[in-house]
Amino acid sequence: MKCALVTGGSRGIGRAICKKLAGELGYHVLINYQGNEEAAKQTLAALQDEGATGEIIKFDVGNATEVKEVLNIWSERHPEAIVEVLVNNAGITKDSLFMWMRPEDWSSVMDVSLQGFYNVTHFFIQKLLRQRYGRIINIVSVSGVKGTAGQVNYSAAKAGVVGATKALAQEIAKRNVTVNAVAPGFIRSDMTVGMDEKELKTLIPANRFGEVEEVADLVCFLASRKAGYITGEVININGGIYT
Structure with missing residues (x-):
């Protein structure tokens, strides 16, 4: 059983990625969530409606102990499973100006995005290397490449x-x-x-917000065997707002 894990896969961009990986690449998708079980179930139902397979898996990516415990239990129950694709999508925002930013708003955002990347990727890295095939795709942000005022933590x-x-x-x-x-x-x-989409889209050369499916299409390509010679890249998908 070839699998893909998508952290924060229950809603938004994560949900769209789950659907693409299952529908277009045929992966059994592990839909990670932390709090919203109902949304995770809806994502799973959307996969199943299209004849694909998946399951929901609950853990907080920022909690190293929980990540190890949950993924170890899952691995023991599915000894035949091969995780080929890992999408680190989970992220939260706690926006404020830096001078007003509370320590917990800094650390919680770091825990999910940065520590979460370490916790989940480190669990799988030896397995990926042993099987000599894998795709790790990290969902970052325009904020991470250009910086955004009010989002110093993010x-x-x-x-x-x-x-x-x-x-x-x-x-x-x-x-x-x-x-x-x-x-x-x-x-x-x-x-x-x-957000005020009408106002903000005037800043975007493409004059519109993007759709989650467009991000998922890009992730799906990077997760495919067609992208084997692309690595170490940060690909912007932002309608030209920053290049």
């Missing part, structure tokens, strides 16, 4: 993942395991629901 966390992507790619390329990052701009999803 920008720092995502920039950290950008650096980790480039370094890890060099370490493991010989084993046919690629590591790439996808940096979305304004994408119509749960995370942008409170």
Whole structure:
């Protein structure tokens, strides 16, 4: 059984990625979630409606002990499973100006995006290297490549993942395991629901917000065998707002 794990896979961009990996690449998808079980179940139902397979798996990516415990139990129950694709998509925002930013708002954002990347990727890395095939795709952000005022914590966390992507790619390329990052701009999803789309789209050369399916299409390509010679890249998908 060939599998793909998508962290934060229950909603928005994560849900769209789960559907693409299952429907187009035929993976059994592990839909990770932390709190919203109902949304995770809806994502699984959407996969099953299209004749694909998957399951939901609950853990907090920022909690190293929980990640190990849950994934060890899953691995023991599925000894025949081969995880080929890992999409580090989980992320949270706690926006405020840096001078007002509370320590917990800094650390919680770091824990999910940056520490979460380490916790989940480190669990799978030896398995990927032993099987000599894998795709690691990290969902970062335009904030992580250009910086966004009011998001110093989020920008720092995502920039950290950008650096980790480039370094890890060099370490493991010989084993046919690629590591790439996808940096979305304004994408119509749960995370942008409170934004003034009409005002903001005037800043975007493409004059619109992106769709979650467009991000998922890019991730699906990077997860495919067609992308075997692409590694260490950060690919912007932002309608031209930053290049």
